[in-house]
Structure formats: C-alpha cells, structure tokens
Amino acid sequence: MISNTIQTVRHAFQALQQRICSHLEAEEKKKTFQQQKWSYPTGGGGDSRILSFGALIEKAGVNFSHIEGPSLPPAATLKRPGLTDQPFQALGVSVVVHPQNPYIPTSHLNIRLISVQRADQSIAWWFGGGYDLTPCYGFTEDCHDWHMTASQTCQPFGADVYQQYKKNCDQYFYLPHRQETRGIGGLFFDDVNQWEFERCLQFVTAIGNSYLSSYLQLIQRRKTHQYGPNEKQFQRYRRGRYVEFNLLYDRGTLFGLQSQGATESILMSLPPSVEWQYNWGLHPGSIEENFSKKYLKPTDWLNPKFASNTQRSTL
Amino acid sequence: MISNTIQTVRHAFQALQQRICSHLEAEEKKKTFQQQKWSYPTGGGGDSRILSFGALIEKAGVNFSHIEGPSLPPAATLKRPGLTDQPFQALGVSVVVHPQNPYIPTSHLNIRLISVQRADQSIAWWFGGGYDLTPCYGFTEDCHDWHMTASQTCQPFGADVYQQYKKNCDQYFYLPHRQETRGIGGLFFDDVNQWEFERCLQFVTAIGNSYLSSYLQLIQRRKTHQYGPNEKQFQRYRRGRYVEFNLLYDRGTLFGLQSQGATESILMSLPPSVEWQYNWGLHPGSIEENFSKKYLKPTDWLNPKFASNTQRSTL
Numbered sequence: 001m002i003s004n005t006i007q008t009v010r011h012a013f014q015a016l017q018q019r020i021c022s023h024l025e026a027e028e029k030k031k032t033f034q035q036q037k038w039s040y041p042t043g044g045g046g047d048s049r050i051l052s053f054g055a056l057i058e059k060a061g062v063n064f065s066h067i068e069g070p071s072l073p074p075a076a077t078l079k080r081p082g083l084t085d086q087p088f089q090a091l092g093v094s095v096v097v098h099p100q101n102p103y104i105p106t107s108h109l110n111i112r113l114i115s116v117q118r119a120d121q122s123i124a125w126w127f128g129g130g131y132d133l134t135p136c137y138g139f140t141e142d143c144h145d146w147h148m149t150a151s152q153t154c155q156p157f158g159a160d161v162y163q164q165y166k167k168n169c170d171q172y173f174y175l176p177h178r179q180e181t182r183g184i185g186g187l188f189f190d191d192v193n194q195w196e197f198e199r200c201l202q203f204v205t206a207i208g209n210s211y212l213s214s215y216l217q218l219i220q221r222r223k224t225h226q227y228g229p230n231e232k233q234f235q236r237y238r239r240g241r242y243v244e245f246n247l248l249y250d251r252g253t254l255f256g257l258q259s260q261g262a263t264e265s266i267l268m269s270l271p272p273s274v275e276w277q278y279n280w281g282l283h284p285g286s287i288e289e290n291f292s293k294k295y296l297k298p299t300d301w302l303n304p305k306f307a308s309n310t311q312r313s314t315l
Numbered sequence: 316m317i318s319n320t321i322q323t324v325r326h327a328f329q330a331l332q333q334r335i336c337s338h339l340e341a342e343e344k345k346k347t348f349q350q351q352k353w354s355y356p357t358g359g360g361g362d363s364r365i366l367s368f369g370a371l372i373e374k375a376g377v378n379f380s381h382i383e384g385p386s387l388p389p390a391a392t393l394k395r396p397g398l399t400d401q402p403f404q405a406l407g408v409s410v411v412v413h414p415q416n417p418y419i420p421t422s423h424l425n426i427r428l429i430s431v432q433r434a435d436q437s438i439a440w441w442f443g444g445g446y447d448l449t450p451c452y453g454f455t456e457d458c459h460d461w462h463m464t465a466s467q468t469c470q471p472f473g474a475d476v477y478q479q480y481k482k483n484c485d486q487y488f489y490l491p492h493r494q495e496t497r498g499i500g501g502l503f504f505d506d507v508n509q510w511e512f513e514r515c516l517q518f519v520t521a522i523g524n525s526y527l528s529s530y531l532q533l534i535q536r537r538k539t540h541q542y543g544p545n546e547k548q549f550q551r552y553r554r555g556r557y558v559e560f561n562l563l564y565d566r567g568t569l570f571g572l573q574s575q576g577a578t579e580s581i582l583m584s585l586p587p588s589v590e591w592q593y594n595w596g597l598h599p600g601s602i603e604e605n606f607s608k609k610y611l612k613p614t615d616w617l618n619p620k621f622a623s624n625t626q627r628s629t630l
Binding site (some may be wrong): 021177236243244247248254260263266267268270275276277278 | 591
C-alpha cells in the first residue's frame with residue numbers, strides 16, 4: 001500500500017469525525033466539542049474531541065487517531081504469525097455518546113484500518129469496526145430501525161454480511177457474569193479485506209455514515225421524553241454494566257491500556273456518572289428485570305413485529 | 316487437616332464478621348446491615364452483609380464465605396502443580412467500606428484460608444489476605460497511624476513481616492495505566508503457611524482485629540469534617556480509579572467472575588457512585604495533582620515526620 005492510500009483513508013476518517021461532531025453539536029446546542037491532540041510514543045498521535053455536561057449530551061468522545069510503531073501487540077498478530085515484529089500503522093475513528101436523557105440510548109461506533117509491512121516489503125492490511133446501541137429503556141421500534149439501517153447498509157456488500165456481523169456483535173458485546181448482552185447490538189467486524197481495498201474503505205465509510213443517520217433519528221425521536229430522578233438513577237445503574245464490559249472484556253480498551261496508549265482517550269468511553277448498589281432493582285416484575293429479560297439477549301430485531309411498537313414496553 | 320480445624324477457622328472468621336458489623340453499625344446509627352445468604356454451585360456458600368445509603372456509610376459489604384469444589388481455578392494452582400484437580404475448601408472474610416464523608420478513606424480487608432486435599436489424602440493449606448486504605452484527601456498522620464498499627468500487628472510474627480507484606484501491597488494495588496497506587500497501602504500476603512497452622516490463624520485473626528481498630532480510629536477522627544458538593548465530586552472521581560483497579564487488575568474479582576461465583580457479592584466492592592470525566596482535575600496545582608504526586612506512590616509512612624501533620628496537605 002502506498003502512502004497515498006493511507007492518506008486517502010486518513011482524509012476519509014477525519015471527514016467522518018468532523019461530520020459526526022458537527023451533527024451532534026447541532027443537536028446539542030449548549031456545548032461544543034473541545035479538541036485535545038496527543039502523541040503516540042513511537043509515532044503519530046490522535047485528535048480527541050470531547051463534549052461534556054451538555055444539555056443533550058452528558059459526555060461524548062469522537063476520536064481520530066493515526067499511530068505507527070515497530071510492532072503490533074502480540075495479541076493482534078496471533079492469527080498472523082508472519083506479521084510479528086513488523087512495522088505497522090493503525091488509523092481509526094472511535095465514537096461513544098452518553099446522552100443526558102435516559103430515553104436516548106448510549107451509542108458506539110468504531111472503524112479502523114491496520115496495515116503492516118511484511119519482511120518482503122509488501123503490505124498486509126485489514127479493516128475492522130462496527131457499531132452498537134445500549135438503551136436503558138426498551139422501545140422495540142428503535143431496535144428494529146437501528147438494525148434495519150444496519151442491514152440496508154450491509155446489503156450492497158453481500159447477502160449475508162449483515163447476519164454475520166450482527167451475530168459477531170451479539171457474541172462480542174456479552175457479559176458472561178451477568179448473562180446479558182451490553183445492549184441491543186448492531187454490527188461488529190474484524191479482518192475485513194475480502195474485497196478490493198477501495199471497496200473495503202467504501203464499506204467502513206458507509207458504516208460510519210449510517211451510524212450517524214441512524215443515531216440522529218433516535219435522538220430526534222426520544223429527546224423530548226420527560227424523565228425524573230428515578231429514570232436518571234436507572235440510567236446510572238445500567239451504565240455500571242457498560243463500565244463492567246469495557247474494563248473486563250473490551251479488547252480495544254485492554255490492548256490500549258496494555259500498550260501504554262493515551263489513557264484518558266481510551267477511557268473516554270466510560271460513562272460520566274455511574275452507580276453500583278447491591279442487587280439493585282432485581283426484584284421480580286421490576287423495570288430492570290423486564291428490560292433484561294426482553295432486550296439483553298440476541299434477538300432478530302428485523303422481525304416486522306418489532307417495527308411499530310411505540311410503547312415503553314419495559315414498563 | 317481434620318474437619319475440626321476447618322470449623323475452628325470458620326468460627327473465628329464468622330466471629331470477626333460479626334464484630335466488624337457490630338462496630339460499624341454502632342458508628343453508623345441510621346442503617347443496619349442486611350443479610351443475604353447464597354449458595355455456591357459445587358458446595359457451601361456465603362453470608363453477605365450489606366449496608367447501603369447510611370448516614371456515615373454510603374455502602375459497605377462484610378462478607379463471609381465457605382465454599383468447596385472439585386478443583387481450584389487453574390490460575391490458583393500455577394505455583395502448585397500437584398494440586399490441580401484436587402478437591403478444595405476456601406473460607407474467607409472480605410470487607411469494603413465506602414463512607415459518605417470524603418475525608419474518611421475507603422478501606423478494604425480480606426483474610427482467607429485455602430485447603431486442598433492431595434491425591435495421597437494429605438492436606439495442603441495456606442492463608443492469604445491483607446488490608447489497604449484508599450483516601451480521597453491526604454492526611455499524613457492517618458497514613459502514619461494506619462501503617463504503624465499494621466507494623467505493630469506484624470511485629471510479634473517476625474522482624475521483617477511488615478516490610479515484606481507492605482511492599483507486596485504497594486506492588487499489588489498499583490494501576491500501571493495511571494502510574495499510581497490505588498491508595499496508601501497497608502498489608503498484602505499470600506501463601507502464609509511458614510508457621511504452625513494455629514500460629515497462622517492467630518496472624519490473620521490479628522490482622523482482622525487490627526484492621527477494625529485502625530479503621531474505627533480514622534472514622535472517629537474524620538467523621539465530623541465538613542464537606543460540600545465539590546468534595547463529593549472529587550470522591551466520585553477518585554472512586555473511578557477504584558473501579559478501574561478492581562475490574563482491570565484485582566485477581567480476586569477476576570477469578571470470582573470467571574469461576575461463576577456470586578456476581579453481586581463479588582462486585583459488592585464497587586463504589587456506590589462514580590464519575591468519569593475526560594482529564595478531570597489534572598490541571599497543574601490542582602488538589603488531584605497534589606494528592607496523586609504526594610500520596611499515590613510507595614511511601615515509608617512509618618517515618619516519624621508524617622506523624623503529626625494534621626493539615627489537609629493536598630490543599
């Protein structure tokens with residue numbers, strides 16, 4: 001891969017970062033993203049955009065990074081023994097939005113390109129990423145629409161792409177100690193290089209754009225829902241599960257911390273305010289129990305029966 | 316080891332649990348501990364005592380457990396290959412107290428006995444545990460007294476016991492991604508079987524009792540300090556580091572979750588309310604920066620110069 005190609009990806013990723021920030025700011029109104037640039041010890045760095053204490057957004061991070069180094073972490077080359085100790089570049093956009101309103105779900109997007117120079121000077125490369133949604137309150141139509149957009153975005157790239165990446169997502173964002181998924185899923189993929197490079201870049205760009213349009217739709221739909229202290233407390237409780245997943249299982253977080261990355265940027269994904277109470281809200285018939293039973297397991301959200309339910313069905 | 320011996324330990328551990336609960340309740344006044352019993356899938360179970368939303372105590376857990384099973388987790392027998400796939404019993408008391416007042420530190424105690432039946436029917440056993448203190452605000456005299464009590468408790472068991480276990484504690488309760496210790500340390504030990512069984516039991520019992528007297532002293536000393544929303548926010552911020560340590564590094568937590576233990580009892584250690592903000596309070600000269608620089612690194616707290624400083628030296 002020539003450096004022109006890396007530059008093309010870099011520009012595409014930076015343009016996506018800018019678009020996401022602009023659209024979220026337009027919804028937010030009160031606060032704007034603050035930029036923080038950082039350097040990576042062995043080359044390159046990042047451009048973190050953080051918004052905190054907004055009217056709509058309690059905390060959001062929209063990060064771009066482009067780093068290089070002499071070798072990938074061992075865990076990243078387990079399946080690629082020929083690439084151990086070879087120079088690499090990694091580019092990515094990583095987004096997490098924690099809204100104020102408990103009726104607007106938390107959302108997450110990541111797209112990335114890894115390229116490694118082999119000993120014979122040829123280049124190995126693969127894209128990865130995905131997006132997923134973590135509601136506190138269940139609306140089946142939101143889940144349906146979120147997955148419908150994901151499915152339609154994947155469709156031009158192959159008939160089974162959505163099903164495969166949806167299944168990956170359910171498997172990845174799972175908390176075994178809670179026996180529940182992190183949220184209602186979406187897409188998760190690694191090792192994307194089954195198409196030409198240009199086509200793969202089109203795919204992750206389409207993923208980024210569809211994340212934004214899909215999430216903006218949910219913000220519009222839920223931002224006027226009234227809520228009080230009880231809903232905020234339930235949100236802080238659910239966010240505890242988000243922290244548990246990210247610190248116990250998320251490979252990106254763990255690899256980042258192990259490789260001495262920018263700690264604050266890596267942990268930007270953690271929710272702003274969180275509560276842990278012993279056996280909180282697990283009483284039979286409680287909102288929490290209903291929500292966990294109905295939403296926090298792999299579900300075929302494309303099923304038309306989920307399309308039109310506008311009730312808060314956890315209540 | 317005959318079953319009488321296990322019963323002796325069981326009674327000593329349960330008595331300690333009861334003493335700790337009684338003394339904390341006497342300080343707390345408003346709320347009492349709630350008992351929750353649970354069963355372990357392969358035998359035995361636990362008796363969790365939880366106090367939440369108290370006047371003095373925001374959240375505390377004082378847990379006793381006595382479980383048995385056909386084999387220890389692989390990680391627990393790495394140093395003991397002869398004990399793989401042999402039946403074991405594990406008894407323990409585990410305590411975490413998160414006070415309301417940010418001037419009273421969070422504290423943690425654990426004592427445990429593991430016994431494993433070898434293939435020749437003989438018994439391998441070892442005690443483990445320790446205690447450590449996690450303040451939000453630094454008072455050198457508190458650190459000095461905490462370590463002085465630890466040192467005096469260890470002294471009858473050997474001249475170098477305190478130094479060894481204090482060093483273990485500094486090394487264990489360390490967050491590499493933050494380059495700081497979890498708190499100001501205390502004692503941490505594993506593989507305690509260098510003395511006769513009775514003597515080892517005396518040691519961990521002395522550890523449990525000295526934890527209680529030492530912590531009650533700090534509660535008395537700090538409980539009348541006035542605080543406001545800023546101090547509470549700083550407490551929630553510092554508690555984020557506590558969560559990070561427990562979910563990223565604490566072996567007890569990770570083994571417990573991997574071995575399908577009682578999730579709510581294992582995660583009882585997590586603080587009740589937590590905040591993560593991007594680059595929170597890291598401005599030069601801030602309280603956070605001063606506290607991190609002065610307190611969150613291995614320190615010889617026995618040094619007499621720390622004994623009499625009653626100032627809140629982070630301000």
